[in-house]
Amino acid sequence: KQEVTQIPAALSVPEGENLVLNCSFTDSAIYNLQWFRQDPGKGLTSLLLIQSSQREQTSGRLNASLDKSSGRSTLYIAASQPGDSATYLCAVDQGGSEKLVFGKGTKLTVNP
């Protein structure tokens, strides 16, 4: 059974800092991995999707990497801003079923 773990559970940084969020998964036979952002009491916003054949994806200040063999992904946020404060969720699609297995998320606070 696939399990997804995110470390740290919470992170507080000053504005402008670069930071890395970690995600690990137990079963490397994934179809893709997706990073989401969730604001309090809100739905999920898709940030980046990495296919199993890819190593990384970039969007603006965000860069996500994937090392499938070791079961790890990282989300790198450059020059963090207070507006980046949210919970970041990592999810894997097992075998192309489109069913996602989520981690518990990392709650990020960027202080002005």
Added chain:
Amino acid sequence: GAVVSQHPSRVICKSGTSVKIECRSLDFQATTMFWYRQFPKQSLMLMATSNEGSKATYEQGVEKDKFLINHASLTLSTLTVTSAHPEDSSFYICSAPWRPTDTQYFGPGTRLTVL
């Protein structure tokens, strides 16, 4: 990007009543949609897969008679929580895959509180 809506965003009901939640894909068709549940400080857990024109498939431990799913059109799936109890209080959220990119788009969620 693709947009998924949910209605209502928040509902409070008495124990024993039924509550219907709607999930719509606004600008694309979705033959499949997914329903998740999120308890406080927990990760999202998949409840069921909604299939247009056929029966939903439920994850292990999810009661199909309690959580009725109907996917009557290519843009609408509904989840009905029947005979709701306080332990059903949770955040319910749906998603639909946009096949050109494999990206899952999520609705804004529905906060259900059962008194």
